[in-house]
Amino acid sequence: MSSPDDRTVLAAGCVLWRRTPRPDPAAHPADIEICLVHRPKYDDWSHPKGKLKRGEDALAGALREVAEETGHTAAPGPELPTVRYLADGRLKQVRYWAAEAVSGAFRPNDEVDRVRWLTPDAARARLTRPRDRTLVDALLTTARLP
Template sequence: MIRAAGCVLWRRAPGGDGVELAVIHRPKHGDWSLPKGKLEPGEDSRHAAVREVLEETGMTCTLGAPLPTARYKAGGRLKEVVYWAAEATGGAFVRNKEVDELLWLPPAAARARLSYDQDKELVTAFLATRPAH
């Protein structure tokens, strides 16, 4: 099994009303997804989630509530991705070999932009962890 970790990365909207979520474009796959990646040998899921967010988005973050684990087939193998809500705490996006674009979008727009149903479901789960504003 392929083990991976990722985040629904969020920040307060610049206008102070609500939140924005980070969605990334991966040119290799031609898709829009949430930041995630494979665990390195001996690495725990929490560390991998923070590392992958930094590598793919340039953002530091603080992990919050755990979100549902996604399980699906990837290249004929079962892949399990453990997710957390994560608040962006700093940094700046720089294009890299894995990610060529990052968008900060309101949750409904993020859900519409994401390529995969399991990512859209994670946005819904994330919203359920947030108190109403």
Template sequence: MTPGDGPVLAAGCVLWRVSPCGDGVEICLVHRPKYDDWSHPKGKLKRGEEFRAAALREVLEETGRDCALGPALPTVRYEVDGRPKEVRYWAARDTGGSFAPNSEVDRLVWLSPAAARGRLTQIRDRELVTAFLDTLNRTPERTPDPAPER
């Protein structure tokens, strides 16, 4: 890294919906064939783009889903190829759309929080599930109780 280089900036979401079965919530995960990993939808900011706008754009590009941003989740920091990366996350409720595989994301799944935690490749992404569930439990309006841990 040369002096003056800042971190790679990115944004993403823990995308969720009420389970169609009616038992709690489900979290959307994406599979990226380039890395053969499962993660939350996220991506780098474009020049001049705000974090919130980038989060919405990345969810739409990777999942085909529209969403409504909710509470901010913890910012995640790590290194990629020797360069610091900072990813800001939000809880985001799914508002509709349709997934189509693309060069970046070839699969999408909706899972219970416990199953999502088990499928996620990175520990840092698993910790976001816990943070997301904490925000659901603190939200004043009535949201469905998350599915019990199994």
């Protein structure tokens, strides 16, 4: 697709994940959990994301949105597929990255009232929109996970 026109809403986000160590790492390697956010305005479960500020770099915006919505700082990994859809009659383009949660803690805010850390299968099932489920698959096939 060519570069977005002036009417396209540009946004960015992350599929945020963390390691979940097992009691006996020698017998069971670490698994991962994926962070989903609940937005009361839409009553949906999604990956943390948001609109970019004018002139903001997409990756910087994605990491800013993760921090604002989840309270976590994140180490970015590979870029995941870009998602495009209509929102309020305008094309919205959201660039995503895999990102490992490094530190932080969630506090409810105006945009996000809950977060859940779920296994990939449970995250896929909890996500409200099918287009967000494909990002879980992309994370698992693209990122180098434990």
